[in-house]
Each structure stands twice: as C-alpha cells, then as structure tokens.
Amino acid sequence: MKIVMAAAECVPFAKTGGLADVIGALPKELADFGHDVTVFMPKYALIPEKFVQEFSLLEEIAVPFSGEQKICGVYEYTNENVRYLFLGNREYYERSEIYGQADDGERFGFFNAAVLTVMVQMELEADIIHVHDWHAAVIPFLLKTDSRFKPLGAAGKTVLTIHNLQFQGSFQKSVFTDGFGLEETQFEAGAIEWNGRYNMLKTGILYADKVTTVSPSYRDEIMTSQYGEGLEQVLQKREEDLVGILNGLDTDFYNPATDLAIEMEFDQSSIEGKAVNKRSAQSMMGLPVKGNVPLTLMVSRLAGQKGIDILEDALPKLLESHDMQFVLLGSGEAKFEEFFRGLARQHPEKVAVRIGFDENLAHQLYAGADIFLMPSHFEPCGLSQLISMRYGTVPVANKTGGLKDTIVEYDRRTKRGNGFLSDFARNSPFAEAVERALTLYQESEHWDTLKQNGMKADYSWKQAAGIYAELYQKLVKGR
Numbered sequence: 001m002k003i004v005m006a007a008a009e010c011v012p013f014a015k016t017g018g019l020a021d022v023i024g025a026l027p028k029e030l031a032d033f034g035h036d037v038t039v040f041m042p043k044y045a046l047i048p049e050k051f052v053q054e055f056s057l058l059e060e061i062a063v064p065f066s067g068e069q070k071i072c073g074v075y076e077y078t079n080e081n082v083r084y085l086f087l088g089n090r091e092y093y094e095r096s097e098i099y100g101q102a103d104d105g106e107r108f109g110f111f112n113a114a115v116l117t118v119m120v121q122m123e124l125e126a127d128i129i130h131v132h133d134w135h136a137a138v139i140p141f142l143l144k145t146d147s148r149f150k151p152l153g154a155a156g157k158t159v160l161t162i163h164n165l166q167f168q169g170s171f172q173k174s175v176f177t178d179g180f181g182l183e184e185t186q187f188e189a190g191a192i193e194w195n196g197r198y199n200m201l202k203t204g205i206l207y208a209d210k211v212t213t214v215s216p217s218y219r220d221e222i223m224t225s226q227y228g229e230g231l232e233q234v235l236q237k238r239e240e241d242l243v244g245i246l247n248g249l250d251t252d253f254y255n256p257a258t259d260l261a262i263e264m265e266f267d268q269s270s271i272e273g274k275a276v277n278k279r280s281a282q283s284m285m286g287l288p289v290k291g292n293v294p295l296t297l298m299v300s301r302l303a304g305q306k307g308i309d310i311l312e313d314a315l316p317k318l319l320e321s322h323d324m325q326f327v328l329l330g331s332g333e334a335k336f337e338e339f340f341r342g343l344a345r346q347h348p349e350k351v352a353v354r355i356g357f358d359e360n361l362a363h364q365l366y367a368g369a370d371i372f373l374m375p376s377h378f379e380p381c382g383l384s385q386l387i388s389m390r391y392g393t394v395p396v397a398n399k400t401g402g403l404k405d406t407i408v409e410y411d412r413r414t415k416r417g418n419g420f421l422s423d424f425a426r427n428s429p430f431a432e433a434v435e436r437a438l439t440l441y442q443e444s445e446h447w448d449t450l451k452q453n454g455m456k457a458d459y460s461w462k463q464a465a466g467i468y469a470e471l472y473q474k475l476v477k478g479r
Helices: 018-032 104-121 139-145 147-153 173-180 184-188 200-207 216-221 232-237 273-284 308-321 334-346 359-368 384-390 401-406 430-441 444-456 461-478
Strands: 002-006 036-042 056-065 068-079 082-088 128-132 157-162 197-199 210-213 242-244 295-302 325-332 351-355 371-374 394-398 420-422
Touching (some): 002 018, 002 104, 018 128, 018 461, 056 104, 068 104, 082 104, 104 147, 104 173, 104 200, 128 139, 139 157, 157 200, 157 461, 197 200, 210 461, 216 401, 295 334, 295 359, 295 384, 308 334, 308 430, 325 359, 334 351, 384 394, 384 401, 384 444, 394 401, 394 430, 394 444
Parallel strands (some): 002 036, 002 128, 295 325, 295 371, 394 420
Antiparallel strands (some): 068 082
16 A cells, blocks of 8 residues: 655654654554555754755645745655655744744644645655644645645545644634635634634544544543543544554664663563663662662653642652652653652652653663653553563553553462553542552562563554554555
C-alpha cells in the first residue's frame, strides 16, 4: 500500500511529546512490512542542522491560503525506507517553538492545505492518508469537500489518530473561513463549529473514514463525560468506526542491552548491571549512593493531567515514613516545578530535581531507578511505563487509559504481574500502591521476578503496526 502520514512532530527532527515518538517509529515498521510510506511535517527552524544539511529541495509550490498564494518549499529526506517531506514556509515555521504561538490555527491550517496541495501538484498517490491529532485533522474534511483535492479523495481513505483528546485545535471561525477561503455556511452547518468556534479535531472525527486512539481503554473512556472533553457525543456517533490500538515502543532506541547513554549495558540475563546504573544515577543526581534504598523516579511533563496534585499530598508523607529516594526529571507548570524544588530543599538527602529534559540523562535514570511513578488522572497510552519496564524499573501507576492496558498488579501467589496500580475511580489511593511496591522491594525473590516480568514483555511497534496495516487493508478493500 501507499501510505501518507501527516503530523506536527516526529523524532529525531522535532519533539515535544509522545506524538513525535509514534511518528518516528510507526512509519518505519510499516515500511519494514513492505509498504510505501511518506511522512509530511512542517520544516521548523529548530530541526537540527545535521538533518537539514541532508534535505533536498524538490520544488516550491504556491498554496492558496488566507487569500494569498503562499510559497511552500518541499524538502525531501529519506531514512530507513521512509520518505519524509518537510513543508517550509518562513512566515509560519521559522519559529523557536512548535506550538503555543498566537497564530497556531493559521499555521497548522496552512499545513493541512499544503499537504494536499503538494500531493496534487506532485501527483503523489495514496491508498491511505493517516493524520495525527488536531494539527492535521482538517485534511479528511478538505479531501471530501474541496473540489481542488477531489482527485486525491477518489483514490484514498483517511484515518485520524487521537493522541490526546484534551488538545483539540479550537480557534475563531475566521481562521477557518478566511484561511481556507470557504463559505461561512460550511462553518454554520455544524461539522466544523463547536461552541461557536472552529474545532479542528472535531472536524477530523466527523470526516475521517476511521478514527483511532492510542490504547483500547482510552477509546472506551473518551466516549464518557469524564474523559470525553466535551466531544463524547460526537465520538459516540462514530463508535463503530472508533478503534483503540495500543502504541508500541521503539525497542532499538530503548534497549538496555545496547544503550550507550547508560553506565553499563544489561539485559534479562545480566540484570546485575542495573545496580551499576543505580549507583551512577544516584551520583549524577547528587544523592547518597545506597544500593539498598529504593530509588523512585518520575520523568514527566509537569501538568495537571499527570497527577502532580496527587504527589503533592502523597510524596511528602512517603518520604517522612520510608527510607527511600526520589528523582524528578521534567518541566511544566511553575507551581509544580516549585513544589518539587521545595521538596528537594526539605529532603536534600532523599530528593533530587532536574527541571528540563535531557534524553541521555533520562535513559540513565530509567536504567538506574527501582520504581517509576505515574499517578496520571488520564493517560491515552503512556510510553514512560513501557520504557521503565524495558529497563527493569517497576511502574506504579493509576488505572486509566493505556496504563490499565499495559500494567498488571503483581500477585505474590502466582508471581504474575509487572507493577502496581491505584484506582482513583474506586478510591484506591496512589500512596497505597507505592506502599505495596516499597514493601515488596524488601523481598528480593519477588522483586527480581517482578523486574523480569516487565523486561520480557513485548511492547515493540511490530504488533501495533500490524494492526494498523490490517485496518488500512480493510479500508482499501471496502472502497
């Protein structure tokens, strides 16, 4: 099949979150299956120069947008049998940030129009056009309603993946009517409009042939008022076409047996190497080097979704009552950053905080920690729990979304399970789940089994990519 993907970010070129990891891995797996895969993304100024130097400018194409003919440079780069087409425009993408700009609606509206314009002009055929999150979600609508793109719509089917329903791309209606040069009646008809505004994600949900989420549990959750972010009824209308597919993990990039970023490489048969990484992690973070003290870790964006409010209550009490250490690597809301800084000032022998993000340090911390904390209120899929298990670090998480799909409470009788779960919906506190982990840590036989259970699981992208390929095949055969 000929597959085209469109997304706002992709590792190793530009990343703010898990979306980039997905776009960095899924196309490669699909290409390994023998599919022809092309990925579109904006050509940001922040893409590392080492990649930009290898880009080839194919052509410059005029894109009708916002009442003008805006020039879009099309740059090609090929890696691991995946073709990447970067769309350049100085006005929109020569910025120091990917998101958070006052004109984000216009910037990504242009991206949607540019992807389809380039496909028409370059005669790029596609059996499937797979778009990701709100940044590319208007493509299915344009494909089905704009006469300029009808040749493409007749040939292919569209899939929209929701990575996080909380972010919907909601803007003033003029961003839609002026940007795409479409009639106001198309806005007022209802598919585009949501609460008087232009909602890019809602548009994609209604117009894509299939809608997927990044875990089966999240698929079910977002059709409820608790998790639906106001769109639950819209999603309920598409229930038959709504599919949950669990994200995978790039097992080459996250592999303790070959990871040059960690102090000592190890695998299931040489898990004693984890103790070396623990000493290194403690030393790097300025904590006392103690092999018999459980080292807990959180690598996270510091936002309400991630359950930082839960830790504000639970963590100080746990630190007072247990001989344990805690390390944070992350950044986000100022109030949460200050909470962790304050905790480190109060417990300098137990708590170390690094505000920001460092990929190599993250790997070393995953490899060295004993326990990973994820008290998320909701989690569409989550990659951190998969990474932690890959490195023999036991996850403690709230039972929601992809965390529920990947973590099984350890049973000391059967020795099955790979972590510990709280359940906020059933008043099962996170602190109690952490307590269970800290208790079991003292029982080496069980703890070794628990680490091995997590490390031997297969969360590679191969399985997920196979499910996506089956979905594509069914769509193509059904057209």
